[in-house]
Amino acid sequence: MSARGEAVNQKVVDPKAAGPVPRRLPAAAGQAGGGPRWMAAGVPTEKSMTFGPSARRLIGRLRPQRLQLLAVIGLAVTSVVLTVIGPKVLGHATDLIFSGVVGKRLPAGADLAQVVEHERAAGHGGFADLLAHMRVVPGVGIDFNALGRVLALALVLYVAASVLMWVQGYLLNGVVQRTILDLRAEVEEKLNRLPLPYFDNQPRGELLSRVTNDIDNVSQSLQQTLSQLLTSLLTVVGVLIMMFVLSPLLAVIALVAVPLSMVVTKQVAKRSQKQFIAQWSHTGALNAQIEEAFTGHEVVKVFGRQREVQAAFTAKNDELFKASFGAQFVSGIIMPSMMFIGNLSYVAVAVVGGLRVASGAMSLGDVQAFIQYSRQFTQPLTQVASMANLLQSGVASAERVFDLLDAEEQSPDPAEPARVDDRHGRVEFERVSFRYSPDKPLIEDLSLVAEPGHTIAIVGPTGAGKTTLVNLIMRFYELDSGRITLDGVDISTMRRDELRGGIGMVLQDTWLFNGTIRDNIAYGNPDASEEEILAAAKATFVDRFVHSLPDGYDTVIDEEGSNISAGEKQLITIARAFLSRPSLLILDEATSSVDTRTEVLVQRAMAALRSDRTSFVIAHRLSTIRDADLILVMENGRIVEQGTHAELLAAEGAYHRLYNAQFSQTDADAVEVAGAAQR
Template structure:
């Protein structure tokens, strides 16, 4: 199971160039989601347009300074007064002020847009985090851990970054294209037509490169995912790799995948790198044409010399935003794809957390009844067929049976991780569906076969069962779970920090800590799902004695494969293929000489 989770933990995320299934619908949702920031977006638009316009006017004014210098030189040759440096100085000071204002506008719009994108990513992560706690368990059964994590990390990051870049870039690029085109036409419509004729040539060449490189980019992203998956999986299972001497096999598999990645990566990067040189080459052809035509028009005094310089700058400014618009279009595809995945998650059907007029858990004794329970994780495949049982308050109930009999499934139904397909589970006569899920689960303390500890101190991990518990209460729970002694031997004791996977304590110690956590919670009903499966026999005996004292007056459900651990249970439910085939005490079931007796004796036969 752990290995399966590791394999599933590699999140694919949104790949560059990935397209959304419904681009228009997703972008509409995104716009609606950004509605609360509309005032800030309006100011982004105003400052972006303002900064761009001031920037566009610059070359025209600089052209006037160039014309003034040219006229001064001509005047000096003709015996005139020469260059008017005072006038040129005023023009340059005005130009400097213009550029300063443009830079200030760009800074302000960048500041506002960054704030919008970060607030959005913060809000999305918060909503996703809250959503996870409202999701039904069957969602996590059909989705890998990595896929869910990818939506919180990769997709939200992609959305925030691409939105921050694409929104302002789209505004400035479109404004630049329109503004520059107007300025070019104001200088010379003929030169503008010549400059624009170059564009179809460059666009045709770029589209050819894009079509050729697309398949290589796709392969690059696909095999990058394979590489990441292999590295993560091998890193997580390094001890297994070494134990089975699979280093050479893994290196060979990695080399094969890495070779495919190398071939597709260099081809895609090479073709992508060709775009800029081609654009520059075509652009230079345009400059030559504009310069020749501009010189001819200046000789004929149709335009001034400074206008040639201004026009060349405008041609350079005109081609750049066109490239940016193409990049933004691709970025918007990534934005839409990331948004679609995030919104899909946020729109998933939620667990019904509250019910009208819920039953209070106060004063309940812990009587549990299973009435004709039928259930299947898949509606078309029933695994619990007709489960019936009645448990009195304070009883110790053991559920036994072969793997796949439905033991853990019954516990999941009891906790309302899943709802029954038909029949009912009742606590003190009340249907589980009549409780609020959160309040219902306060009644239960649970110790699972798969231990879960988080990165924090040992005391914090135990206190997870009761967040307001004092240090003394934590210690008492630890003593009851026979965990206190070994904690004292650890560096830092209760303040020792467990690492991310809690690998700095043994598996048995981890299990003891989770038992201490359940003890601290002091629940009405205690559930132990293979709780002692990872503990040595000597420790198991001590835990059993402690648990016997703790389970007095508390309804307890125990799932155990080692039948020797549940001899003193008040009632043993024997499950097979989703049904209870036998029930009774240990002695009664052995006397029946049925399925339980067969299971019990088979363990000792194997030992013998």
């Protein structure tokens, strides 16, 4: 919902108002007058952060869960240690089998040293060296009892490691989901603290994409990468230690692949990160386009612009396809590259290890264990490489969410706010100046007084600044100079929720949420009784059409309000404002969607509601504001005329021209219709 929807046709409440002083956003927020555009094109202009700071900031958000994280790390370390010990134990089992096979072939009762000398004298120096470094008992075969104990130990190690890894995954899942829960809550609170211009500069689909798609992507990325990343890094360290214990020479050979792998990963990641940022930017833009097209689906159909909409969708979809394909393809190169480098390292280790076994420098079991370690060493590196695309995608989404969280907030409420204890609704503008863009003046040096109980009508051409004027009363924007007082109190010294709590606002664009008619009316005053709700409905003539609906006041309105007419929606929003019993009313073309007869009835209801209350009425149909106590005629942000209906007509100025233009056209249309009927 756009920020201007913050008013939502009812008593407005600002739940949180804190943060640094806001900046004035670019000119896209405002045209010559009448408020900013609903859908300003483009995406946020903040400079993109690099991968490192974004990743560190994302990891930093896990800090509140540090106790659970310490438990996760402890479980992961223990699990990895048990896993790393496994190959060494299995290598000992291989030595037992090999020693038993070789010992069975040797003469029983012979001394091992004599056997070695005999083999060396026979010209079998390689076999003699091998026997010299083995624990062989000539004539004795495989010790199955010892082998069974070793295999049982290996089984216990692997089972314990798996159980610990499962517990670690369970705890880590809780850590990630609680972190995302806090992130969503923080984003929601941030949205409540952002100034109206921020929303005016954001396509709604783009903003929704950040709040939904990007946060979901961050969640998936953390969930799938943290556990693997932690385990992989610990495995690399543990395996590396065991490799150096077994054979420093083979360890150095295996390590040659590491810098080569890092160079490949760095070069590929540098190119794919840009692609991932582009992918999620195009995703947000496409969401904005889809949301806009489907919101105005009926208009698209009426004007036959399906082909243009389809063409625009296809073009943006193609851009997203190219960015996504590029991101996935480039990052996908990492894993096969790492596997190729790992296989080269494996071949080198196998060849050199075989030579060392033949020379008696290592046992067969140690070489087997080392080969397992070399695979375990390259496997986590390959896993980290395969996670690079997922990690970069998650960090790119996190960066977009952080851009939202870093957006400048509205100015904070005063530490000691002023209050209006006895509200009458006297509003005074004192030399007020305001502009959306520094280089485009809008309201300059405006002064006016609205006395309690008076109805102030504001008329003028589109873009004259009428809606901006009432938005300033609501303090949706901060003034450039001057001040606005409510019953003598400067509104800038009041809390926003305190100020808006006594103001009822009904807009031309209705806003209803998915709920019953009763709930939508009660939104104006959640503490209202059933009798008060029914009284507000009857006073605004909602009661007249509700009984024709299947479930009466319990009829559920869908999100678009498509199951009731535009005029009925307008009446419900008026009832909502009626129920809030405000001291100040702001009506922005509030009866534009109701029929003429209903408008007369609503005007009577509003007359009763306006008793001892100030009302600002923005109107294009001048017939609806003839009885106003004061009519302000605005042009280009300035009040060019003010007075009663009769006074302004007698002056024959801007209001006279507007009135004659409107009713002359109405009379001409009536004559044309009558002539057509006669023909």
